[in-house]
Amino acid sequence: MTYSFDFSWIGEYLPVLLKGVGITVELILVGAFFGVALGTLCAWIRALGPLWLRPVVGAYVEMIRNTPFLIQLFFIFFGLPSLGFRMSELQAANLAMIVNLGAYSCEIIRAGIQATPRGQFEAGASLAMSPIQTFWHVVLIPSLQRIWPALSSQIVIVMLGSAAVSQIAAEDLTFAANFIQSRNFRAFEAYLVSTVIYLFLAIVLRQLLRGAGALLFAKRRAAQ
Template sequence: MAYQFDFGWLAQYWPVLLKGVWVTCLLTVVGGVVGIGLGILCAWARGFGPRWLAALVACYVELIRNTPFMIQLFFIFFGLPAAGVQMGEMTAANLAMIVNLGAYSCEIIRAGLNATPKGQFEAGASLAMSPVQIFWRVVLVPALQKIWPALSSQVVIVMLGSAVVSQIAAEDLTFAANFIQSRTFRAFEAYIVSTLIYLLLAIALRQVLAGAGRLIFPRRRAAT
């Protein structure tokens, strides 16, 4: 007997899907902005900070990059409360995404810093700038220009990886798909719809980040 497709449930459950999309977008914005900020600070620590801080950040980066995101999420949501740190599922999801993206973006940004010509450091030093001023005013922006496409791709990967936050009952898009299929028993249709939404979100996020890059780095656009 041929499988009969039925998407009639969309009329009833579209508010659930919209809420899931909203939560996924919110997690991505918060995790992306704060995570990149953390990555910048960590890249500075590894390249310009004191040795003890660079070593500490290196341990953090290696720990996060070599463990599954789901384990990190479970540690934050289930492990930290055992140590007395209580938080809700959305807070835990945001924190996990920030910590994860911070480690990956640190290495991406550090690659851009390492590709910066030494003459820029010397030019800043000749103007009596402090190491912090040289980093923020002379080195960081050109480095971000170089690695913006790679950094944008990492943000998209983190957005797609946010699907696992449904495992701690954060009401994202995957949570919505699971909820719908448990009520309608139309798993194929529910996950097809959620897959298409994730695809559209990924494409839209890439376009937004590309536009942000052209806005933040106008000289990059002029060069191309």
């Protein structure tokens, strides 16, 4: 093998890589926050919400979970403008990630909600809590605690899946790697470096989510 690896370009392209990392981080922060919010709303509808809305949410969840993220992205970015919804690459990427995580987290959170014993609802009602208070304090928070590990790994999966947004020219880390290799023709090295960065991001994100879980549910655990 005569190929010699060359990583001397890293210094020159560091700003490009860092900008890509910044966009990827922004995408997953926005995607995780609003995705889980959407998933919570959908889980509430599917488990306890109005009957006529349940099949609508069910169809949304099945549709998203059984099609590739890349196609969802293309449909939103290329397909929706023909209906008059025009958006930037980043907006489309954000929307696709929110819609995608929303469907997965809906199923995860619903499983948590359905594992809540019936008596908990009645206990909440007997303490004169409103249905919304009961849902929030008695059902949702303990459910989230129960399913936090599953939700965390789904968020990491969505972060790794976000590499596909480079295909609609959203300037994330993968886009940076594409850009670098188109300039210096060091394709393997460029993708190797960004793969290592993704691995690092995934490990950090997993730790952050574990920490967030411990922080969010610390008071409960102390009270128990």
